[in-house]
Amino acid sequence: MSTAVKPETEQTFEANVLKSDKPALVDFWASWCGPCRQLAPTIDAVAAELESEVSVFKVNVDENPNLARTYKIQSIPALILFKDGAELRRATGNISKQQVVDFIQKG
Amino acid sequence: MSIRKKVTILGSGSAGLTAAIYAARANLEPMVIQGLQAGGQLTITSDVENFPGFPQGILGPELMESMHKQAERFGTQFVYDNAESVDLSSRPFKIKTSSDEIITDVLIIGTGASAKLLGLESETKLMGHGVSACATCDGFFFRDREVFVVGGGDTALEEATFLTRFASKVTVVHRRDSFRASAIMVKRAKENEKVHFILDSVVEEIDDVAAGEVTGLKIRNLKTNEITEHKADGVFIAIGHQPTTELFKGQLELTENGYIKTNGVKTSVKGVFAAGDVQDEVYKQAITAAGTGCMAALEAQWLLEAEEEEVREQKAL
Numbered sequence: 239m240s241t242a243v244k245p246e247t248e249q250t251f252e253a254n255v256l257k258s259d260k261p262a263l264v265d266f267w268a269s270w271c272g273p274c275r276q277l278a279p280t281i282d283a284v285a286a287e288l289e290s291e292v293s294v295f296k297v298n299v300d301e302n303p304n305l306a307r308t309y310k311i312q313s314i315p316a317l318i319l320f321k322d323g324a325e326l327r328r329a330t331g332n333i334s335k336q337q338v339v340d341f342i343q344k345g
Numbered sequence: 346m347s348i349r350k351k352v353t354i355l356g357s358g359s360a361g362l363t364a365a366i367y368a369a370r371a372n373l374e375p376m377v378i379q380g381l382q383a384g385g386q387l388t389i390t391s392d393v394e395n396f397p398g399f400p401q402g403i404l405g406p407e408l409m410e411s412m413h414k415q416a417e418r419f420g421t422q423f424v425y426d427n428a429e430s431v432d433l434s435s436r437p438f439k440i441k442t443s444s445d446e447i448i449t450d451v452l453i454i455g456t457g458a459s460a461k462l463l464g465l466e467s468e469t470k471l472m473g474h475g476v477s478a479c480a481t482c483d484g485f486f487f488r489d490r491e492v493f494v495v496g497g498g499d500t501a502l503e504e505a506t507f508l509t510r511f512a513s514k515v516t517v518v519h520r521r522d523s524f525r526a527s528a529i530m531v532k533r534a535k536e537n538e539k540v541h542f543i544l545d546s547v548v549e550e551i552d553d554v555a556a557g558e559v560t561g562l563k564i565r566n567l568k569t570n571e572i573t574e575h576k577a578d579g580v581f582i583a584i585g586h587q588p589t590t591e592l593f594k595g596q597l598e599l600t601e602n603g604y605i606k607t608n609g610v611k612t613s614v615k616g617v618f619a620a621g622d623v624q625d626e627v628y629k630q631a632i633t634a635a636g637t638g639c640m641a642a643l644e645a646q647w648l649l650e651a652e653e654e655e656v657r658e659q660k661a662l
């Protein structure tokens with residue numbers, strides 16, 4: 239995991255993600271999920287590249303089942319982009335680096 | 346960047362990685378363009394029980410990681426990207442990824458297959474919101490819920506059995522009254538108390554698009570044409586796979602069903618070989634993909650050797 243990507247938990251989600259002054263990208267994942275592992279290096283790369291533009295977090299759904307439930311996650315990997323505490327958009331499944339960048343910048 | 350290669354392999358499933366192991370050991374320094382699903386279809390399954398050499402079975406992702414390491418050990422170069430276009434009109438062939446152009450004497454195609462969908466609008470709209478094509482990825486989110494599996498092959502019945510780890514009830518909807526799946530899979534599913542069957546039937550509609558979640562299914566019996574409604578929290582689509590051949594349309598001969606047409610592993614273009622599910626309408630197994638991957642690498646090696654020999658002879662004249 240690159241240093242630009244921070245693991246996130248139920249306890250700190252509000253402070254770090256919902257109250258983030260930058261848009262926040264959250265990657266919901268689990269260790270048993272093959273496509274999540276395939277997406278991970280892409281997320282690392284994008285986080286490093288767009289560090290000034292967006293904060294990037296990872297939520298392990300095994301360790302944070304309440305967050306998965308709150309955001310009605312039914313498929314992983316799931317990316318949700320938050321802005322000013324609200325969900326702006328989401329994407330599921332393994333996508334390419336360009337698609338992640340577009341997801342953040344254009345939707 | 347432009348990269349010059351003798352052998353380039355598209356895909357990193359069993360076919361692509363086995364081809365890489367053979368080509369690398371023949372000192373051909375192959376490049377593998379992995380595609381977005383590094384490791385291929387087996388990375389979305391759990392236990393693989395029929396790959397020889399693993400008497401206790403092995404996890405799909407683990408098997409693919411081992412194949413990757415084995416190919417790497419002999420000097421395979423890996424790129425984590427999709428091929429976006431290929432030009433097979435003359436040799437050397439050209440392949441474009443998002444950042445590079447690869448120019449290669451020989452191309453081995455192992456782009457495999459991906460899940461077929463039902464083709465309903467509600468299915469597309471609810472994908473990721475209760476509709477899934479991957480039980481091992483998404484089953485976890487259906488703890489104590491009622492889910493449906495659509496299909497009657499090995500994958501469908503394996504997914505149904507797998508989903509009983511989480512779901513309270515799993516109903517298999519299949520359009521015939523007999524199964525394509527292997528006897529052991531059928532037996533296992535039938536013996537599981539949580540698995541139920543609705544046969545001779547198809548899914549007409551998935552509800553509820555307006556609510557943005559799966560709440561139920563409309564199922565039509567093909568014999569009586571009667572439509573029944575069922576409460577559902579999730580639907581897993583497992584009606585088979587289609588070959589990934591979009592890139593090659595108009596450049597390689599394909600079969601009626603869209604697979605790459607092969608003679609052994611030779612395609613209609615000299616220097617292009619195809620291996621695994623992308624050219625196999627019949628067996629579609631990890632071991633057969635590995636087998637044809639091996640064949641493709643050996644054919645590639647022999648072709649390159651014969652061509653080098655020709656050049657030498659011409660120089661000698």
Ligand SMILES: Cc1cc2nc3c(=O)[nH]c(=O)nc-3n(C[C@H](O)[C@H](O)[C@H](O)COP(=O)(O)OP(=O)(O)OC[C@H]3O[C@@H](n4cnc5c(N)ncnc54)[C@H](O)[C@@H]3O)c2cc1C
Pocket residue numbers: 355356357358359360361378379380381382383384385386387389390392393394395396426427428429455456457458459500589592620621622623629630631632634
């Ligand atoms: C849920 C499930 C369970 C299964 N269980 C078993 C089992 O127990 N035993 C068994 O033998 N078989 C099993 N199979 C079948 C087995 O997975 C396949 O037969 C095998 O993976 C085929 O290998 P392949 O290399 O031909 O293709 P795939 O595994 O399909 O790999 C295709 C590769 O091509 C890449 N690719 C696609 N498009 C591009 C592109 N444009 N550019 C570059 N790369 C690209 C992908 O990223 C991927 O790496 C299962 C399949 C599924 C879905």
